[in-house]
Amino acid sequence: MFDFFSFLVAIVALIIARKTFNQVAALRARVDTLERAAAQSQIAPPPLVPDLEPGQVFPDASPEVAIEQPAAVADAEPATTVAEEQDAAPKDDDISGVTTAPSPLPQPSPTPSFEERVGTRWVVWVGGLTLALGGFFMVRYSIEAGLIGPEVRTLLGGAFALALLAAGEWMRRKDSISTIEVLPIANIPAILTAAGTSVAFATVYAAYALYGFLAPATAFILLGLVALGTLAAALLHGPALAGLGVAAAFVTPILVSSDKPDFWALYIYLAIVTAAAFALARIRLWRWLAVTTIVFALLWTLPCLDCGPPMVGPHLFHVMSGFILAAVLVVCGLLFGPPADEGRIEPISSGALAAYLLGATMIVLTSFHADAAMIAFALLVAGTLLIAWRAPAAVGAIGAAAAFVFIVFAEWAVRGNPDMLVLPGGPLPEIGPHATDGSVSLHLISAAIFAIGFGAAGFLAQGRSVSAIIPVVWSAAAVFTPLALLVTLYARIAHLDRSIPFAILAVALAAAYSAATEILSKRDHRPGLPISIALFATGALSAMALALTFALEKGWLTIAMALMSLGTAWISLQRPIPFLRSLAAILAGLVVLRTGYEPRIVGDAVGTTPIFNWLLWGYGVPALAFWIGSVFLRRRGDDAPQRAVESAAILFTVLLAFMEIRHAVNGGDVYRDTAGLTEVALQVCTALAMAIGLERLRIRTNSVIHNISAIVLTVFAGLAAVFGLMLLETPIFWPVNVGGVFINRILLGYAIPAVLALLLSYAVAGRRSAIYANTIAAGALVLALTYVTFEIRRLYHGPVLTSGVTSGAEQYTYSIAWLAFGVVLLGLGILFNSQRARLASAVVIALTILKAFLVDMSTLTGVYRALSFMCLGLVLVAIGWLYQRILFRRQAPSAAAIAQPGT
Numbered sequence: 001m002f003d004f005f006s007f008l009v010a011i012v013a014l015i016i017a018r019k020t021f022n023q024v025a026a027l028r029a030r031v032d033t034l035e036r037a038a039a040q041s042q043i044a045p046p047p048l049v050p051d052l053e054p055g056q057v058f059p060d061a062s063p064e065v066a067i068e069q070p071a072a073v074a075d076a077e078p079a080t081t082v083a084e085e086q087d088a089a090p091k092d093d094d095i096s097g098v099t100t101a102p103s104p105l106p107q108p109s110p111t112p113s114f115e116e117r118v119g120t121r122w123v124v125w126v127g128g129l130t131l132a133l134g135g136f137f138m139v140r141y142s143i144e145a146g147l148i149g150p151e152v153r154t155l156l157g158g159a160f161a162l163a164l165l166a167a168g169e170w171m172r173r174k175d176s177i178s179t180i181e182v183l184p185i186a187n188i189p190a191i192l193t194a195a196g197t198s199v200a201f202a203t204v205y206a207a208y209a210l211y212g213f214l215a216p217a218t219a220f221i222l223l224g225l226v227a228l229g230t231l232a233a234a235l236l237h238g239p240a241l242a243g244l245g246v247a248a249a250f251v252t253p254i255l256v257s258s259d260k261p262d263f264w265a266l267y268i269y270l271a272i273v274t275a276a277a278f279a280l281a282r283i284r285l286w287r288w289l290a291v292t293t294i295v296f297a298l299l300w301t302l303p304c305l306d307c308g309p310p311m312v313g314p315h316l317f318h319v320m321s322g323f324i325l326a327a328v329l330v331v332c333g334l335l336f337g338p339p340a341d342e343g344r345i346e347p348i349s350s351g352a353l354a355a356y357l358l359g360a361t362m363i364v365l366t367s368f369h370a371d372a373a374m375i376a377f378a379l380l381v382a383g384t385l386l387i388a389w390r391a392p393a394a395v396g397a398i399g400a401a402a403a404f405v406f407i408v409f410a411e412w413a414v415r416g417n418p419d420m421l422v423l424p425g426g427p428l429p430e431i432g433p434h435a436t437d438g439s440v441s442l443h444l445i446s447a448a449i450f451a452i453g454f455g456a457a458g459f460l461a462q463g464r465s466v467s468a469i470i471p472v473v474w475s476a477a478a479v480f481t482p483l484a485l486l487v488t489l490y491a492r493i494a495h496l497d498r499s500i501p502f503a504i505l506a507v508a509l510a511a512a513y514s515a516a517t518e519i520l521s522k523r524d525h526r527p528g529l530p531i532s533i534a535l536f537a538t539g540a541l542s543a544m545a546l547a548l549t550f551a552l553e554k555g556w557l558t559i560a561m562a563l564m565s566l567g568t569a570w571i572s573l574q575r576p577i578p579f580l581r582s583l584a585a586i587l588a589g590l591v592v593l594r595t596g597y598e599p600r601i602v603g604d605a606v607g608t609t610p611i612f613n614w615l616l617w618g619y620g621v622p623a624l625a626f627w628i629g630s631v632f633l634r635r636r637g638d639d640a641p642q643r644a645v646e647s648a649a650i651l652f653t654v655l656l657a658f659m660e661i662r663h664a665v666n667g668g669d670v671y672r673d674t675a676g677l678t679e680v681a682l683q684v685c686t687a688l689a690m691a692i693g694l695e696r697l698r699i700r701t702n703s704v705i706h707n708i709s710a711i712v713l714t715v716f717a718g719l720a721a722v723f724g725l726m727l728l729e730t731p732i733f734w735p736v737n738v739g740g741v742f743i744n745r746i747l748l749g750y751a752i753p754a755v756l757a758l759l760l761s762y763a764v765a766g767r768r769s770a771i772y773a774n775t776i777a778a779g780a781l782v783l784a785l786t787y788v789t790f791e792i793r794r795l796y797h798g799p800v801l802t803s804g805v806t807s808g809a810e811q812y813t814y815s816i817a818w819l820a821f822g823v824v825l826l827g828l829g830i831l832f833n834s835q836r837a838r839l840a841s842a843v844v845i846a847l848t849i850l851k852a853f854l855v856d857m858s859t860l861t862g863v864y865r866a867l868s869f870m871c872l873g874l875v876l877v878a879i880g881w882l883y884q885r886i887l888f889r890r891q892a893p894s895a896a897a898i899a900q901p902g903t
Contacts, residue, residue, distance in 0.1 A: 154213060157203035164196030165233075193233045200226045201249045201273075209265045246289065249273040250296040263314035270300055271321040278329035285338060287348055290330050294355045297322050301359040312367050316376040319359040323380055326352035327387050334391035343392065343467030343527075350396025353384050357397065361404045369412055371442060378446050381405060385457050395470050402477040405450050406484040412443060413492035440493065447489055451482035459516050459536075468528035475532035479539035482509055483546070490550060503551035510543030521575060534579040541567045555602035555618055561591045562622035565645065569629035576636065584629055585644035591622055592648055599659065600670060608668035615663055615670075619656035623649055638703065646705045650694075654713070657686045677736055680724035681749035687717035688756035695763040714760065717753075718779060725749050725783075731790065737799045738790075746794060750787035754780045761836075774836070781840050785847075788817050811859055816871060818848040 204222045208214040214222065250273065253266055274297055281289040301318060331349040333340030340346060360380050364373040384401045388394045458478020462471050486509065490502045517536040520529060544567070545560035552560075565587035572580035600606045601618030626649030633642035659670060665679040666672040691713040698706035731738050731746070738745045757780035765773045793801050796810045822844035829837030 154203060154207045154211065157199060157206070161196045161200035161203055164192050164199060165229075167192050167196075197226065197229065197233065198249065200229075205253065205265075205269055209262055209269075246273065246277045246293060246296070249277075250300070253300075263311060264317070266300075267314050267318040267321070270297060270318060271325070274322055275325050275329075278325050282329045282336060282338065290348055290352065294322075294326070294352050298355050298359055301362065312363065312370050312372050315363050316360070316372065319356045319363065320376060320380065322359075323353065323356040323383065326356060327383065331387060331391050332393040334387060334394070337391070340391060340393040343465050343470065345396045345467075345469060345473070346393035347396065349391065349393040350400070353387065353394055353397035354400035356380065357384065357401055357404050361408060364408050365411055368415075369408075369443070371439070374442055374446060377404075377408065378449065381450065382453060385453055389457060389461070392465055392467075392470050395473050398473055398477045402454060402481045402484075405454075405481055406488070409443065409447065409485055409488040409492075413488040416492045443492075444489070447485045451485050454478050454481040455512065459520075462520055462529060462532055463523065463526045466527060468531070471526070471528035472531050472535070475528075475535045479513065479535045479542075483539060483542055486543075486546060490546075494550070498552070499550050503547045506543045506547035506550055510540045510547065513537070513540035513543060517575075530577050531579055533575060534577040534583065537571050537575065537577075537580065538568065538583050541571075555605075555614055558591055558594050558601055558618055559621045561587055561594065562625040565591065565648075566625040566629040566632075569632040569645065573632055573635060581633055581636070581639065581641035584633065585641035588626055588629075588645050588648040592651065595619075595622075595652075595655070599655075606663070606668065606670070610664040611660060613663065613668075615656065615659050619652050619659060623652035623656055626652060634701070643703075643705050646703065647709075650705065650709045654687075654690065657690070658683060661686065675724070675729070677725070677729040677731060677738075677745050677749055680720055680729050681745065681753065684717050684720045684725065684753045685748070685756060687713045687720070688753060688760055691717065692756065692760050692763050695760065695767075699767070714776065717757075718776075721753060721779065721783065725753070726786070731801045732793070733802070735800050735802045738794060738801065739799060741794065742791070744794065744799070746787060746790045750783050750790060754783035754787060757783060777836055777840070781843065785818070785821065785844065788821055789814060792817055806859075808859065811855065815848060815851055818844060818851065819871060822848060 204214070204226055208218075208222075250270070253269070274293055277289060277293040280286065281293070297318070301315065327337075328335050329337060330352045331337045332346045333349075337349070340349075357380055360373075360377045364370075364377050367373045381401050381404075384394075384397050388398050455478045458474040458476075461474035465471055486502070486505060490496070490499060493499075494502055513536050517533055517540060520533045520536065523529065541564040545557075545564040548560035548563075549557045565584045568580050568584040568587060572584065595601070595618070600614070602614045606615060607613035626645050630642060630646040630649050633645055636642075661679060661682045662670050662672070662675075665676065665682070691710050694706050694710035694713065697703075698710060727733075729736075729749075736745070757776055761773050761777040761780060764776065790801065792810065792813050796807070796813075797804045822841045825837050825841035825844060828834065829839075829841060
């Protein structure tokens with residue numbers, strides 16, 4: 001029922017289209033009559049200037065001002081000057097009584113209404129599409145219902161196609177309505193012809209593939225004739241026929257299908273259609289048609305990939321034939337392709353080759369690297385290199401070819417070593433080597449050909465173009481492809497273990513890249529040459545890093561990459577190429593990411609020896625390399641790459657210290673989930689010491705990285721001291737053995753951090769805000785007073801400070817010690833004239849007074865209470881005397897001098 005309705009709609013659409021055609025023809029006749037009447041009438045052109053009175057001048061006329069005339073007016077009559085117009089102006093007594101009316105300006109064409117668009121365009125397009133679908137559906141319906149035999153179906157299909165083609169050609173010859181510019185409408189002859197060619201394609205294909213009426217040679221000839229006929233018709237009828245015809249040709253195998261597909265017949269048919277479409281796109285320069293054809297051809301590769309390795313041959317024929325056709329007809333500047341702009345990468349040319357390379361890559365992967373698929377893939381890659389060498393417009397396909405080569409070999413390496421594929425749920429099932437997996441020898445030979453081809457072509461292509469992007473693409477592929485192939489082969493064959501042969505190959509590759517760098521550096525400047533030199537230099541460093549990785553254990557990869565960053569920074573001094581600075585920063589970032597992935601560098605093999613273990617090499621060597629590299633980069637300026645490398649240097653220095661502390665304290669277990677007093681104390685001391693060093697360093701370098709890093713380390717030390725030393729790990733709350741009497745963890749956790757904090761406060765004094773420096777000094781005071789208190793408790797309670805009760809003698813000792821500590825601070829403040837020390841003394845003595853009245857008065861009894869208050873009173877009196885006799889006495893002469901200035 002649906003098929004009959006579609007056929008009926010097609011007939012009605014054709015009637016409406018014919019009626020619309022007659023209306024438009026009448027409209028065209030009226031327009032031609034008006035145009036002839038306008039051409040025969042003698043109408044004077046409009047005046048160039050308005051009517052002026054005798055002696056009057058044009059207000060804005062000046063020799064410097066030019067008045068642009070309409071093109072129609074300029075062509076009708078030569079221009080006259082303003083003076084000539086005034087002389088030629090009619091006088092009162094010269095008026096002849098004949099007045100010439102100015103010609104009206106052309107009116108813009110009215111916008112077609114909705115009714116016009118429906119009647120002149122949409123109805124015709126829908127009608128043509130319906131006719132084509134009607135023919136397809138009638139054939140399908142006849143097959144399903146068994147109404148007519150195969151021979152009659154084929155004949156009727158051919159007759160229907162010929163009828164549509166004849167109707168389109170008859171209407172084109174009678175009157176071409178597509179030339180009416182004021183009323184753009186659909187081209188009815190083109191649409192009818194497109195429907196006819198689509199039906200013709202379907203008929204010939206069905207006669208060959210479904211019914212076997214035609215031999216392969218006959219079918220090939222007939223399909224070629226239909227394709228050539230479509231091409232010739234599209235040249236006459238325009239893009240409507242090309243679009244509908246090509247789309248219908250690619251959809252035909254879906255609409256007219258069989259239960260036993262013949263892929264050879266299908267791909268021969270698609271090759272003919274592709275050739276016709278590419279030829280038409282080349283003749284008419286229709287880029288959209290070339291892109292559409294490539295997309296359809298690539299889509300026809302997807303549903304046939306599940307057919308298994310036995311069907312590799314037809315699939316390879318499909319991508320190879322399309323690749324050859326694209327090279328011959330689409331690539332600009334090659335054979336029959338369109339002309340190319342010098343030094344420009346043309347997207348269609350590059351994308352066409354890349355699309356068919358993608359199809360070949362999918363065939364290789366789905367066939368499990370069958371030998372035939374690998375050979376065909378290698379041929380297409382080699383063809384891409386040759387085509388891009390001859391036609392620079394297709395150089396963009398070089399990058400795609402390099403990426404596909406890496407994908408093919410990377411998948412081969414992972415398939416041979418599924419344990420390398422780290423996934424949350426483990427390796428994917430059935431990812432191991434397949435029974436038809438390509439041989440190692442074939443892959444080694446292919447990899448050698450690819451490496452030599454890309455490398456040699458990338459080097460020889462330098463200096464052949466006036467554009468910068470083309471040699472850069474060549475050099476990038478020349479560097480990336482051999483390195484990527486070396487890594488994938490190493491992963492597949494050596495299983496990421498130590499391999500001297502691969503290390504030798506990496507050294508040879510580094511030597512080749514170094515020679516290329518030196519040769520290119522001696523050439524005259526050409527577009528893109530500096531970046532290409534930088535890329536080859538990078539390849540040399542990368543190859544050396546890989547050589548170290550292959551020859552040494554796995555952990556040396558981190559070290560090799562860090563040394564590569566250092567080498568890149570040094571080369572940037574010898575060859576001032578801006579890209580090298582960025583490359584040094586990128587390599588440093590890769591080392592940071594690698595360390596974040598495995599902080600132990602070498603996993604469980606880090607060792608248990610304190611200090612001298614793999615952490616020293618894994619963090620120390622990169623830290624040293626980044627420090628030296630940042631110095632090299634700073635010689636050429638302070639920019640983002642230099643700051644990145646400098647940040648990496650500070651980060652690895654800090655991580656080296658912290659990781660070594662954690663390793664030493666926890667017996668080699670850096671992943672332990674708890675921390676003790678010793679570890680936190682060492683980290684606080686380390687952070688404070690590094691902050692002091694960075695504060696001193698930033699004075700000389702004026703580096704924003706040193707500035708920020710010093711603040712970050714200071715903040716970290718403060719937070720660790722507050723939450724670690726004073727709360728979570730304080731020995732007064734937890735039964736922790738602090739060690740010996742004086743050389744113990746209390747000294748490490750409180751006395752040494754107090755001294756370091758005091759030194760840091762003096763390092764930032766006068767160079768940062770007073771609040772910042774005073775806060776650090778206050779922290780030092782708190783840590784020092786805590787040390788004094790905990791050390792006294794250690795003397796009374798032994799190594800575990802939480803054991804026992806607090807006696808009166810202990811409380812008295814606290815008061816005396818605090819008081820003595822305050823007096824010492826006061827003495828230092830007076831001796832060095834330090835107001836900060838005197839203020840600290842006042843704080844400590846105030847705390848002692850509060851303790852005497854709040855604690856000692858309630859807990860001490862007898863002689864300890866008396867002695868406590870007596871000592872406190874004597875000290876307070878002595879302090880007052882010191883202030884009166886020493887501090888104020890020093891200020892008295894200055895006051896006398898101010899009172900008697902004349903003396």
